[in-house]
Amino acid sequence: MEMAELTALLTPDGLRLLDELPPVDSAADVARVVSRLRAAGHSPDLVSAVVGQSRLRARAQAKFGTFAQRMLFTRAGLEQATRLEIAARHAGRFRDAGLTSVADLGCGIGGDAMGLAGIGLRVEAVEADEVTAAIAAYNLAPFGDVVSVRHATAEASDISHVDSVWLDPARRTVGHSETSRTRPEDWSPRLDWVLDLATRTPAGVKLGPGLDRDLIPADVEAQWVSADGSTIELVLWSGALARAGVRRSALVVRGDAAWELTAAADAEDEPRRDLGAYVHEPDGAVIRARLIGEVARALEAGMLDERIAYLTSDAPLTSPFVQSFRVRDVVPADPKALAKTLRDRGIGTLEIKKRGVDVDPAALRTKLKLRGDASATLILTRIGAKRVALLADRVAAS
Structure with a gap:
């Protein structure tokens, strides 16, 4: 705009x-x-x-539910904005740490500031882009004096009078032709400046979930977050906001429910085992946090292949950290033979999942020419050097 x-x-x-x-x-x-x-x-x-x-x-x-109908947006701001229910969870961590005032440096359209102000924290929101700052001021006006919004850069802001900071570096340009800024040194503010600030004051830093793990400092808590099946962000917590003994976390949110897996470090994977009665696909946040081994041990499962994020077990256990599938059969991986197998079984509705194989599910679906009243899930993957296809059924979460 x-x-x-x-x-x-x-x-x-x-x-x-x-x-x-x-x-x-x-x-x-x-x-x-x-x-x-x-x-x-x-x-x-x-x-x-x-x-x-x-x-x-x-x-x-x-992202904002009914609140969206009274808010204003930019395209880039909406793209980067935190979902309101996730922002509220982040805000709760500031409150639980005993912090009362937060500088939201790079507030965008104000989504995170809404979460912070909504639980009574004092928020000083700062935004470098003039149009976005004006939109943030409009969106945050209902919170009254508990929130102030300034058009300024994070680097030039005086934060000596607040006890914590929240940072969401701009990873897209603003205006009508937004583009991604893929290099951390091009973000606003730069990642190195952000991480230096986080060593000096309690901070929450929202980043993309695919951030190079080599850039994560050793003394912060790294929390990957998924919402309704999509891995949406990585948050680095420092100082009083980082929990004692926690360096890796996977927060899985589905609707109003949430589950969290924490560890002091990356978890060691369980050994590979032969295909069992069930295959489990870890949530993306679990994979990013490298906590697959923690989930595997809870499920009494092993890796289907050492290099691919599928687990397998014989026990019919479920977990909020995985999607589970009961294996019907190993079926042909060749498209022509697979199509015949599916037709013989009357499968007309097919969910296709894949890991470790170069397959276009949409193109494969066209080749299969599905018809019939039955449904199933097709899992395409590799076990060692062998490409395998598994016909399975989803197991409902308990």
Whole structure:
């Protein structure tokens, strides 16, 4: 969003027009609404702003629920924003550590600050991009004096009067042509500056889950977070925010429920074992945290292959840290023979999962020409040098 669009939007008439707009989902909806608003005499900047915000509000429902309908967004800000339920969990750690004030350095559109302020912490939010800072101020206005928002850089901010910091370095550019900043030295603020600050004050640092593990300091707690099956972030906790004896954590959130696996270090994997009655796929946060061995021991399971993140066991145990599948049979991996096997069994609905093999599930599905009323899961992987295909059924979580 450009400043001219934001200026046009942040008026009583502009906000009223946005709130009255019907859902704008498709390209056809955009064309129709733009034509109608321009014909009604609204300025190009206002039309662009309200249509863009309507589309972003629809997308933001997944992260902010009903709150999205009173918020404003940028595309880059929404992309990087923390889901509200996850932000609330992070905020709880500050409160549990006895901290009362937080500098949110790089607050974006204000998602994390909402979580912090929502439990009564005093928040000083700082954002380097002028448009994004204005949007954060709008989104955080309902919290009153407990939150302040400043347009400034993290590096230039005085944080001597707060007792902790939250940092979410910008990993995308702002504006209409957002691009990813893949190198930590290009983030805003730079990762080395962030990590240095974290050595001097209690800090939570939100990063992408695929961060090079060699960049993680030895004296912080590294917590990988998944939500509803997707690994969404890595948070580094320092000082009073890091728990004693914990250096690795996998937090798995599904809906309103959450489970956590913690350890003092990367867990040693269990040895490989022969295929059992069940195959277990560890959650992405568990894999990233390298805690597969902890889960394997709890399930009395072993690795299906030393290099691939599948476990196998004979016991019908379930865990929130894995998706479990009961193995029906080993079936042919060749597409033609596999297609015949599935047709013979009347399988018309097939979930395809893969690890360690170069397969395009969509292309394979076309080749299989599925038909029938039965359903199953197909697991494609390798055991040693051999490519294997397993026909299985999902086991419902207990």
